[in-house]
Structures are given as C-alpha cells and as structure tokens.
Amino acid sequence: AQTVTQSQPEMSVQEAETVTLSCTYDTSESDYYLFWYKQPPSRQMILVIRQEAYKQQNATENRFSVNFQKAAKSFSLKISDSQLGDAAMYFCAYRSGGTYKYIFGTGTRLKVLA
Amino acid sequence: DVKVTQSSRYLVKRTGEKVFLECVQDMDHENMFWYRQDPGLGLRLIYFSYDVKMKEKGDIPEGYSVSREKKERFSLILESASTNQTSMYLCASRLTGTAGSGKLFFGSGTQLSVL
Numbered sequence: 001a002q003t004v005t006q007s008q009p010e011m012s013v014q015e016a017e018t019v020t021l022s023c024t025y026d027t028s029e030s031d032y033y034l035f036w037y038k039q040p041p042s043r044q045m046i047l048v049i050r051q052e053a054y055k056q057q058n059a060t061e062n063r064f065s066v067n068f069q070k071a072a073k074s075f076s077l078k079i080s081d082s083q084l085g086d087a088a089m090y091f092c093a094y095r096s097g098g099t100y101k102y103i104f105g106t107g108t109r110l111k112v113l114a
Numbered sequence: 115d116v117k118v119t120q121s122s123r124y125l126v127k128r129t130g131e132k133v134f135l136e137c138v139q140d141m142d143h144e145n146m147f148w149y150r151q152d153p154g155l156g157l158r159l160i161y162f163s164y165d166v167k168m169k170e171k172g173d174i175p176e177g178y179s180v181s182r183e184k185k186e187r188f189s190l191i192l193e194s195a196s197t198n199q200t201s202m203y204l205c206a207s208r209l210t211g212t213a214g215s216g217k218l219f220f221g222s223g224t225q226l227s228v229l
Binding site: 004006009033035037042043044045046047050091095100101102104105106107 | 145147149154155156157158159162164170172202204206208216217218220221222223
C-alpha cells in the first residue's frame with residue numbers, strides 16, 4: 001500500500017528566508033502524481049504545486065518549488081522569500097495515475113516569524 | 115474559480131443524533147469526496163462519489179453514509195453520532211480528465227463536536 005510521510009510536525013522560518021518541508025512516499029507504481037496543499041487558518045485547503053512522476057523537471061510556482069527525487073521517493077517543498085501569509089499547515093499528497101484516491105501525509109505546520 | 119461550500123462551519127450535536135453535513139460545488143465536477151481531518155493523522159477518506167448516485171467507500175466508512183442525488187451536492191450522513199466522530203470534515207471536488215489536472219478543490223470544513 002502507498003504511504004506518505006511528513007516527518008516534521010512543525011517548522012519555523014524567519015520572514016524573507018527560505019524553508020524546506022520534507023515529504024517521502026512509498027509506492028511500487030510508476031505512474032503517479034504528487035501534490036503540496038496549503039491549509040491556512042481559514043481552513044480552506046488550496047493547491048500549492050503539483051508534480052507528475054514522469055517529468056524529470058522539478059515543478060515551480062513563483063516562490064514555491066519542489067525537489068523531486070524519484071529514486072529516493074522524496075518530494076520536498078522549498079519556499080523562498082517566506083512571507084507572513086505562508087504560515088499554514090502544509091500537506092503532501094500522492095495519487096496513483098488512473099485512480100481517484102489521494103493519500104495525504106500528516107502535515108507540517110509552518111510558522112513564519114516577523 | 116471553483117467554489118465548494120460546506121453548509122456549516124461549526125456544529126455541535128448530541129450522541130445518537132443523526133447528522134447531515136452538506137457540500138455543494140458550482141463547477142459541474144464529476145468527483146466529490148468527504149475527508150476527515152484529525153491532528154497527527156492527516157486527511158483520511160471517508161467516501162468518494164465519481165458521479166451522480168455513484169459512491170465508493172474510502173478508508174474509514176464505518177458509521178457514515180453518503181448521498182449524491184444531484185451532481186453539485188454531496189451529503190455526508192452520520193446515522194447515530196458518537197463522540198469518536200468529533201472531528202473536522204472536509205469536502206472536496208475534482209474535474210476528471212486532463213483538464214482537471216488532478217487538482218482537488220476544498221470547502222472550508224465543518225468542525226463537528228459530538229457531546
């Protein structure tokens with residue numbers, strides 16, 4: 001069975017600094033997708049970034065980028081120039097291609113210090 | 115952008131009550147989901163609906179049922195609420211196919227307390 005592990009329950013970063021959130025997963029599939037979702041205090045989760053397993057190039061979205069290491073089954077999220085609005089719970093998620101089921105990690109709470 | 119609306123932000127119920135959690139999406143998405151979010155456990159899938167009147171059990175369906183009579187509405191039902199169902203409930207929807215890109219759209223959650 002596929003699993004997603006986020007080993008950092010909580011992280012802190014100074015405003016304007018860079019922080020990396022870790023995520024590892026376990027799967028025997030070759031076709032899958034990985035996601036990072038953000039859940040701010042408003043509770044509404046939003047997609048931060050998405051990576052297809054078949055793509056070697058790491059996905060980027062403005063200040064957010066991933067380090068996708070397929071062989072190591074690692075999918076970390078880097079947030080550059082951290083802003084106060086980045087403070088949230090971040091969830092890593094996995095989905096096998098052709099299925100509906102998303103598997104979420106336990107989340108990392110990110111605090112941004114002014 | 116897609117809007118997923120959950121009928122209640124906070125709900126307090128008594129043990130044994132029948133509880134209805136409603137979710138409505140406005141973008142004609144085929145797939146809808148109900149998740150439960152608990153600290154340290156992440157999100158766990160309760161039920162999934164891939165289209166109207168179609169449903170599949172997720173990882174933790176015990177004590178829950180669902181209804182999807184119309185495409186835009188997906189209801190989660192707690193037949194007889196128990197204290198261990200105190201939790202945050204999140205509804206999500208998704209457009210299938212490549213146009214959907216696998217992106218889930220979430221509601222703002224319902225924090226349910228069962229006393």
